[in-house]
Amino acid sequence: MDLSERQKKILRAVVEQYIQTAEPVGSKTLVEHGGLEVSSATIRNEMAELEAKGLLEQPHTSAGRIPSPAGYRVYVNELMEDHRLSMQEAQSINDALETKIHEMDQVMTEAGKVISQLTRYPTFALTAGRSQATIARYDLLLVDKESFIVVILTSTQTVKNKLFRLNHEIDETQIQLLKTLLNTSFTEKTLEEIPQELLRHASHAEGEAFALIRLVVTYAMTVLKELESNVVRTAGIPNLLAHPEYQSLDSAEPLMNFLSEWSENGNLPAPQDETVKILIGPENVAEELKNSSIIMARYDIGDNMQGVIGVVGPTRMDYAKLAARLSYFAEGLSRMFGKGELPQGRDGEPET
Amino acid sequence: MDLSERQKKILRAVVEQYIQTAEPVGSKTLVEHGGLEVSSATIRNEMAELEAKGLLEQPHTSAGRIPSPAGYRVYVNELMEDHRLSMQEAQSINDALETKIHEMDQVMTEAGKVISQLTRYPTFALTAGRSQATIARYDLLLVDKESFIVVILTSTQTVKNKLFRLNHEIDETQIQLLKTLLNTSFTEKTLEEIPQELLRHASHAEGEAFALIRLVVTYAMTVLKELESNVVRTAGIPNLLAHPEYQSLDSAEPLMNFLSEWSENGNLPAPQDETVKILIGPENVAEELKNSSIIMARYDIGDNMQGVIGVVGPTRMDYAKLAARLSYFAEGLSRMFGKGELPQGRDGEPET
DNA sequence: CTTTAGCACTCAGGCGAAGGGAGTGCTAAA
DNA sequence: TTTAGCACTCCCTTCGCCTGAGTGCTAAAG
Numbered sequence: 001m002d003l004s005e006r007q008k009k010i011l012r013a014v015v016e017q018y019i020q021t022a023e024p025v026g027s028k029t030l031v032e033h034g035g036l037e038v039s040s041a042t043i044r045n046e047m048a049e050l051e052a053k054g055l056l057e058q059p060h061t062s063a064g065r066i067p068s069p070a071g072y073r074v075y076v077n078e079l080m081e082d083h084r085l086s087m088q089e090a091q092s093i094n095d096a097l098e099t100k101i102h103e104m105d106q107v108m109t110e111a112g113k114v115i116s117q118l119t120r121y122p123t124f125a126l127t128a129g130r131s132q133a134t135i136a137r138y139d140l141l142l143v144d145k146e147s148f149i150v151v152i153l154t155s156t157q158t159v160k161n162k163l164f165r166l167n168h169e170i171d172e173t174q175i176q177l178l179k180t181l182l183n184t185s186f187t188e189k190t191l192e193e194i195p196q197e198l199l200r201h202a203s204h205a206e207g208e209a210f211a212l213i214r215l216v217v218t219y220a221m222t223v224l225k226e227l228e229s230n231v232v233r234t235a236g237i238p239n240l241l242a243h244p245e246y247q248s249l250d251s252a253e254p255l256m257n258f259l260s261e262w263s264e265n266g267n268l269p270a271p272q273d274e275t276v277k278i279l280i281g282p283e284n285v286a287e288e289l290k291n292s293s294i295i296m297a298r299y300d301i302g303d304n305m306q307g308v309i310g311v312v313g314p315t316r317m318d319y320a321k322l323a324a325r326l327s328y329f330a331e332g333l334s335r336m337f338g339k340g341e342l343p344q345g346r347d348g349e350p351e352t
Numbered sequence: 353m354d355l356s357e358r359q360k361k362i363l364r365a366v367v368e369q370y371i372q373t374a375e376p377v378g379s380k381t382l383v384e385h386g387g388l389e390v391s392s393a394t395i396r397n398e399m400a401e402l403e404a405k406g407l408l409e410q411p412h413t414s415a416g417r418i419p420s421p422a423g424y425r426v427y428v429n430e431l432m433e434d435h436r437l438s439m440q441e442a443q444s445i446n447d448a449l450e451t452k453i454h455e456m457d458q459v460m461t462e463a464g465k466v467i468s469q470l471t472r473y474p475t476f477a478l479t480a481g482r483s484q485a486t487i488a489r490y491d492l493l494l495v496d497k498e499s500f501i502v503v504i505l506t507s508t509q510t511v512k513n514k515l516f517r518l519n520h521e522i523d524e525t526q527i528q529l530l531k532t533l534l535n536t537s538f539t540e541k542t543l544e545e546i547p548q549e550l551l552r553h554a555s556h557a558e559g560e561a562f563a564l565i566r567l568v569v570t571y572a573m574t575v576l577k578e579l580e581s582n583v584v585r586t587a588g589i590p591n592l593l594a595h596p597e598y599q600s601l602d603s604a605e606p607l608m609n610f611l612s613e614w615s616e617n618g619n620l621p622a623p624q625d626e627t628v629k630i631l632i633g634p635e636n637v638a639e640e641l642k643n644s645s646i647i648m649a650r651y652d653i654g655d656n657m658q659g660v661i662g663v664v665g666p667t668r669m670d671y672a673k674l675a676a677r678l679s680y681f682a683e684g685l686s687r688m689f690g691k692g693e694l695p696q697g698r699d700g701e702p703e704t
Numbered sequence: 705c706t707t708t709a710g711c712a713c714t715c716a717g718g719c720g721a722a723g724g725g726a727g728t729g730c731t732a733a734a
Numbered sequence: 735t736t737t738a739g740c741a742c743t744c745c746c747t748t749c750g751c752c753t754g755a756g757t758g759c760t761a762a763a764g
Binding site: 391392394397412413415 | 735736737738739742743745
């Protein structure tokens with residue numbers, strides 16, 4: 001897209017003006033606020049050209065111009081300057097990180113809340129990219145004659161546990177036996193390999209003992225499965241309503257429902273190389289997001305896991321500012337939970 | 353409130369008609385659909401009387417009548433018949449219970465989702481009423497030379513764990529020592545009693561050993577604290593928008609924001625004796641709920657814990673149907689997780 | 705060739721009048 | 735005590751008008 005310097009200046013002014021006011025920008029306002037040293041007629045000509053190039057749009061003939069998604073894209077890629085966080089902004093993010101976020105598992109839930117309060121946009125958070133976790137170790141603790149706790153340590157350094165109750169008695173010897181067996185045969189196996197191993201044991205283990213093995217191993221598989229699944233969590237959905245483009249229920253409702261059920265059908269092209277990724281309007285895959293934009297940032301947790309946190313809003317968003325805030329926040333998270341640091345985790349209550 | 357039989361019949365007809373249509377009910381429609389064997393003029397007279405008693409209201413002079421909150425209250429207390437769940441309704445609830453809800457900790461989150469999908473209303477869920485939990489038992493598992501896992505079993509049969517990393521080495525003997533000490537001194541103590549106990553040990557334990565004790569005990573206290581705190585979880589907030597009374601943003605937005613932030617300032621008079629509790633309009637404490645109603649049901653988990661699950665909607669709700677569904681659902685939960693049954697729990701990842 | 709001033713044209717949104725319609729309260733008769 | 739009849743109220747929708755911001759085009763000026 002080759003634009004003259006003046007056209008760039010005008011496009012940028014339109015985008016920035018529109019981001020602020022949410023009103024179509026006319027040639028006259030641009031002369032007044034845009035810092036352009038030409039007359040409104042000249043600007044009108046240039047705007048007509050920008051519209052021909054598909055970067056600006058006119059809601060109706062007698063209105064000013066608003067940026068098209070393509071216009072935003074050009075703005076984001078070429079014209080936008082990095083937003084420097086003010087001391088206050090940085091401070092409030094730091095505060096939030098320090099006071100609100102303690103444990104790794106709560107990161108997803110809490111970070112979303114924090115960001116949604118900070119930005120007044122709906123947020124989403126997800127974790128992704130755990131490659132092939134395995135069970136590193138099993139521990140079994142006898143609680144009473146009929147129940148025991150299984151504690152599982154995975155290769156990704158997360159610990160999970162579950163309380164099992166039986167309808168028959170069991171003693172320490174049996175538990176130790178079971179533990180040894182599990183640790184020799186069912187560690188360092190991926191989710192796919194476990195069933196085969198289980199099959200091998202089915203043949204030469206007694207009925208009752210095998211039932212126990214299967215009980216625990218099934219649980220182990222659940223843990224691994226859960227570790228691999230990507231859950232999307234959302235927060236602050238009603239923040240949408242604060243923005244003028246969602247004042248009409250027709251526009252707000254489908255999107256809100258989509259966000260609210262995102263966790264069910266969650267799918268999202270997460271940022272790979274770059275830290276911050278911006279999806280503008282129709283660049284989104286989901287139909288419900290075609291009129292909205294997404295800004296998201298990646299952060300690292302533990303060894304080979306990463307998370308994504310982002311905001312959803314109208315295409316008219318302050319991309320520069322939000323991107324800056326998100327990436328600052330994500331950096332903070334990476335610092336807290338990333339490789340160098342101690343792995344963190346969440347509490348767990350047992351299952352049966 | 354003494355009403356003639358006919359007045360009761362009319363009130364009931366108005367409520368039920370209005371619940372269905374969301375339109376003010378006029379005398380004529382009542383003659384047609386209400387099964388009353390009198391003329392519209394008679395009904396008009398009776399309605400005027402019901403309005404004088406504060407049970408009906410007129411949005412404006414030339415409109416029909418709608419029930420006032422007091423009218424709904426009379427309806428709920430005296431006129432409403434128990435709604436019999438249809439086979440399908442019961443079936444779909446059973447399905448949801450079986451397929452969606454497995455582990456106790458997910459109950460709050462999942463049950464809310466399920467109910468909100470089922471009823472198309474926003475839902476909330478909370479657990480409450482755990483009286484003075486204590487730690488029943490500590491288990492310590494050495495992971496490697498510098499890290500170990502603490503597994504805590506509480507008096508409420510929940511298990512939590514956390515991974516601790518140290519910056520010095522530790523061996524099995526020390527771990528066993530620590531474990532014995534914890535189990536003798538720091539079990540069966542309430543949250544208030546623990547600090548005193550900790551103080552007692554501060555004097556006659558060596559520096560390093562005491563640091564370890566404090567580490568674990570602090571964690572134990574966190575667990576107890578968390579167990580006592582009541583978190584409110586909400587789901588399906590955007591469902592609000594499906595109902596005509598929330599078509600205007602002015603009415604929907606404050607309520608949605610309130611629900612979305614309910615977890616922060618959560619407070620709710622939970623049902624005590626009764627299983628189902630209904631709060632109509634101004635009966636609610638929170639200002640944002642004064643125009644809405646809440647229907648909630650109690651369920652039991654574990655020994656002395658209970659949970660509450662409920663829906664939020666306009667005062668014009670099908671109280672009978674929703675109460676029936678909620679209590680059926682709550683009964684199902686109690687059956688799954690209640691006293692008689694095996695305690696269930698959630699997985700847990702460790703903290704540091 | 706580019707920029708600017710001038711001007712006619714377009715069209716969304718606000719305002720008010722008019723009309724329709726649902727429902728009421730009152731009165732008088734049954 | 736109930737019912738029929740009727741005048742009255744007032745919400746809501748529709749329609750037309752007007753206003754004003756902003757445009758595109760044309761012609762003159764740089």
